[in-house]
Amino acid sequence: MPKYILSHDLGTSGNKASLYDINGNLINSAVFSYDLITGNDNSAEQKADDWWNAVCETSKMLTQNINNKDIIAVSFSGQMMGCLCVDKKGNPLYNSLIWADMRSGKQENALRNNIDDVTFYNLTGHRLSSSYSITKLMWIKENHPDVYKNTYKMLNAKDYIILRLTDKFVTDYSDASATCLMDLKKMIWSKELFDIAGLDIDKMPDILPSTQVVGGITKQAAKCTGLAEGTAVVCGGGDGCCAAVGTGVIKEGNANCCLGTSSWISIASKKPICDEKMTNFNFAHMVPGLILPCGTMQTGGGSLSFIVNTLFGELPGCEKPSKNVVYETVGKEVAASPLGAKGLLFLPYLIGERSPRWNPNAKGTFTGITLNHLRGDFLRSVMEGVGFNLEIILKTFRQSGADINELTMIGGGARNVVWQQIISDICGIKVKIPNYLEEATSMGAAVTAGVGVGEFSDFEAVYKFISIEKENIPNTQNTKEYQKYKDLFEQAYNALVPVFDKI
Numbered sequence: 001m002p003k004y005i006l007s008h009d010l011g012t013s014g015n016k017a018s019l020y021d022i023n024g025n026l027i028n029s030a031v032f033s034y035d036l037i038t039g040n041d042n043s044a045e046q047k048a049d050d051w052w053n054a055v056c057e058t059s060k061m062l063t064q065n066i067n068n069k070d071i072i073a074v075s076f077s078g079q080m081m082g083c084l085c086v087d088k089k090g091n092p093l094y095n096s097l098i099w100a101d102m103r104s105g106k107q108e109n110a111l112r113n114n115i116d117d118v119t120f121y122n123l124t125g126h127r128l129s130s131s132y133s134i135t136k137l138m139w140i141k142e143n144h145p146d147v148y149k150n151t152y153k154m155l156n157a158k159d160y161i162i163l164r165l166t167d168k169f170v171t172d173y174s175d176a177s178a179t180c181l182m183d184l185k186k187m188i189w190s191k192e193l194f195d196i197a198g199l200d201i202d203k204m205p206d207i208l209p210s211t212q213v214v215g216g217i218t219k220q221a222a223k224c225t226g227l228a229e230g231t232a233v234v235c236g237g238g239d240g241c242c243a244a245v246g247t248g249v250i251k252e253g254n255a256n257c258c259l260g261t262s263s264w265i266s267i268a269s270k271k272p273i274c275d276e277k278m279t280n281f282n283f284a285h286m287v288p289g290l291i292l293p294c295g296t297m298q299t300g301g302g303s304l305s306f307i308v309n310t311l312f313g314e315l316p317g318c319e320k321p322s323k324n325v326v327y328e329t330v331g332k333e334v335a336a337s338p339l340g341a342k343g344l345l346f347l348p349y350l351i352g353e354r355s356p357r358w359n360p361n362a363k364g365t366f367t368g369i370t371l372n373h374l375r376g377d378f379l380r381s382v383m384e385g386v387g388f389n390l391e392i393i394l395k396t397f398r399q400s401g402a403d404i405n406e407l408t409m410i411g412g413g414a415r416n417v418v419w420q421q422i423i424s425d426i427c428g429i430k431v432k433i434p435n436y437l438e439e440a441t442s443m444g445a446a447v448t449a450g451v452g453v454g455e456f457s458d459f460e461a462v463y464k465f466i467s468i469e470k471e472n473i474p475n476t477q478n479t480k481e482y483q484k485y486k487d488l489f490e491q492a493y494n495a496l497v498p499v500f501d502k503i
Contacts, residue, residue, distance in 0.1 A: 003455070004071045006062065006227075007445035008055055009239065010078040010157040012036060012098065015051065017058035018442035022072075022455055024464030026439065030061040037095065042102040045095035048084055048160050052224075055161050059225040068228040074165070074217070075449035076236035077243075077441040078158030080178040080283075083136035085151040090163050093147045097136040098157075104135035107142065111135060114196045117278070123193065125177060125184040125272045125282030125291070127358065133179035138197055153205045154179075158236055165225075165233050166215035169205040173284035174237035174292075176207045184272055184282060184291070210237040210286035211452040234452035237286040240266065240294060242444030247408040247434065248466060250287050250459040255397075255404045256440075257390065257423070257431070259413025263300020264355075265393050266292050267402055279356040279396045286448055287459050293402075295355035295393030300386045301413035303348040303364065307382050311375055327416070333376030334383060334418045339425075339478055340485050341377040343368045345492050346385035356392045357493070361500045367492050383419045384482075387426040388489040394427055406430040408468075410437050420470075425478035426486070433470040 002021060009016045014033035020026055034050035037043075063071070084096035097103075108130040111120075120128045129135075133154065141148040153169045156178075163169055176182040176189070181197075181204065183190040194201040208214065216230040236242065244266050247256040255267040267273075272282040273293040280295040299306070312326045321329075349362035366381065397404060407429055413419055414437050424431040436443065443465045450456035 002066070002070050004066065005446045005449045006059065006071050006074045007236075007442045007449065008058065008074070008076050008161065009242075009441045009445065010051055010076065010161065011239065012079055012100070015054035015058055016442060017055070017062055018439065018446065019062045019066075020443070020446045020465070022450065026436070028062055029442070030058040032057045036098075042105075044098050044100035046098055048092040048096055051157055051161060052164050056224045059227055063226045068226060068231075071227065071231055072455060073232045073234050073449035073453045074227065075234040075445045075452065076158035076161060077239045077445040078156055078175070078236070080156060080175055080238035080240065081132050082156045083133045083140065084155045084157070084160055085140060085147055086153055086155060086160070086163070087150055088152040090167070090169075093150055094140065094144060096157070097139070099131060101136060102130045104130040104139040107135040107138035111138070111197060120180075121278050122274055123183060123190065124180045125274065126180050127278050127281060134181050134193065134197055134199075137199055141199065151203050154203055155205060156238075159205060162214055162233055162235065165217050165221045167218060168214050170208050170214055170235060171205045172208055172210045172212070172235045172237050172286070174210060174241040174286055177282070177284040178238055182207070182284075184284065187284065208235050209288060210235050210241075210448050213452050232453050234449040236445045236448055238283065239441050240264070241283055241286045241292055242442075242448070243410070243440040244268065244292055245286050245444030245447055245459060245462060246440030246442070246466070247410055248462050249292075249408070250462060252290065253403050253405070255407050257407045257409045258411040259301045259409060259419070260411035261300075261302040261305070262296055262298055263386065263390065263411065263413070264294055264296035265390055265397070265407070266294040267397055267404060269293050269402060273397060273400045273402065275396050275400055277356075278358070280393065286444070293397060295396065297348065297355055297386070297389050297393070298353055299348055299350040299364075300390070301411055303346070303350055303386055304379070304382050304413060306350060307379065311378065330379055331416060331418055333374070334380045337374070337376040337380040339481055341381035341384060342370070342373055344373055344377050344381040345485070345489055346381040347489070347493055347496070348382065348385045348389055356389070356396065359497070359500070361503075362493075363500050363503060365492070365496060383416075383422050384426065384485065385489065387423045388486050390423065391427045391486065394429070404429065406432055408432045408434060410434065410440050412438065420472045424472040424474045426482050428474050428479040430474065431472040432468045433472070434466045435469050436466060
């Protein structure tokens with residue numbers, strides 16, 4: 001009898017459901033989109049029932065051709081740093097304020113008046129920011145007091161789906177750490193933080209391990225989803241943490257690099273890495289006993305996409321080339337450009353920057369343009385600029401004592417073989433490319449589910465799901481040559497900071 005695991009990845013634009021067998025094979029997947037509600041006040045909301053509808057529809061799609069009783073577990077990867085208020089019956093009282101909602105700047109400032117940035121950072125593992133759940137719940141309390149008063153629990157995306165499936169109000173350690181209401185070292189809700197923020201600690205759900213079986217699918221949920229009543233529901237975790245598991249970042253020193261629209265480096269560590277400049281941030285890992293330090297830049301792969309769309313845009317009277325043709329051309333033209341792109345530097349700060357700058361005013365720039373530069377030089381300088389920024393993040397981890405010798409790279413940008421080698425050379429590190437580049441989050445959730453129901457003995461089972469198809473070894477001479485450009489990259493940014501503030 002076949003055995004399957006169903007994982008749902010609740011993202012910003014939609015839910016992707018993936019069906020795996022217990023040997024790590026992807027059997028099928030389905031995507032169902034939902035809306036994002038934005039406003040001029042930096043608000044970004046979603047309707048929780050849209051998430052539920054997406055999970056129901058994709059579950060039905062993936063169970064059409066199998067016996068639903070062959071699914072041994074369901075688990076989740078979900079967008080983090082949200083704030084969904086529900087009543088005792090689990091009814092949403094307000095739209096969810098998702099990770100991108102930044103309207104709680106006033107509450108951030110109020111919080112800063114009562115706790116200094118360094119203390120907050122060392123307690124939570126994160127910088128104080130309006131992107132986290134703590135200030136969003138403060139905003140709800142101040143602007144919608146009736147909603148706050150009637151709130152039984154505050155949930156994240158995956159937590160709400162678990163509630164609809166099992167009638168249980170829970171979260172896991174990874175999502176709890178992203179609320180900035182959890183003491184990262186003690187791994188409990190922090191009464192100190194709740195008191196400082198003026199929030200009620202009893203409005204938070206119980207924190208469970210990511211591998212915990214929360215319960216079985218209820219009769220009502222089974223009717224809505226097409227799944228079998230009683231199927232085990234495993235807690236799962238936040239999307240960034242699931243991606244870590246899905247790339248094999250499951251032991252101290254393991255590291256991955258995502259070259260998606262935003263790009264990041266994350267590592268597995270036995271303790272938080274809190275550097276003096278607060279460059280990075282830390283989540284609770286889904287593997288018990290580990291922490292997941294991360295450094296995220298706003299537009300990594302997004303920088304290349306923007307430049308490619310701009311330089312290869314449709315001209316009047318000309319047919320726009322296909323995406324495959326464009327990226328094949330990009331690869332050839334970048335390969336023809338020399339290391340350093342003939343002295344052309346690119347700062348990849350198209351929508352401000354998180355790690356390592358933490359500067360919302362930072363801008364993207366090309367520096368050093370001459371008549372000698374070709375299109376391929378501009379493209380290469382973008383790839384190198386992203387690489388320089390990622391190397392600063394990696395260097396911060398290394399300076400804090402992390403022994404990192406290789407990166408597993410995922411995301412759409414990882415398909416570009418030239419970019420793989422550029423990052424390997426800049427960082428002086430082996431870059432490994434797995435067989436799946438955009439399935440890491442769903443695989444992380446699936447492995448967690450398998451561990452939770454006892455099908456897998458531990459997280460090493462991820463190696464049933466992934467295999468390394470290519471390894472990029474750094475060219476030591478190129479690594480030495482890049483040092484000059486890394487220094488110039490840093491000088492260019494520092495020189496332009498006053499200009500960015502005035503633009």
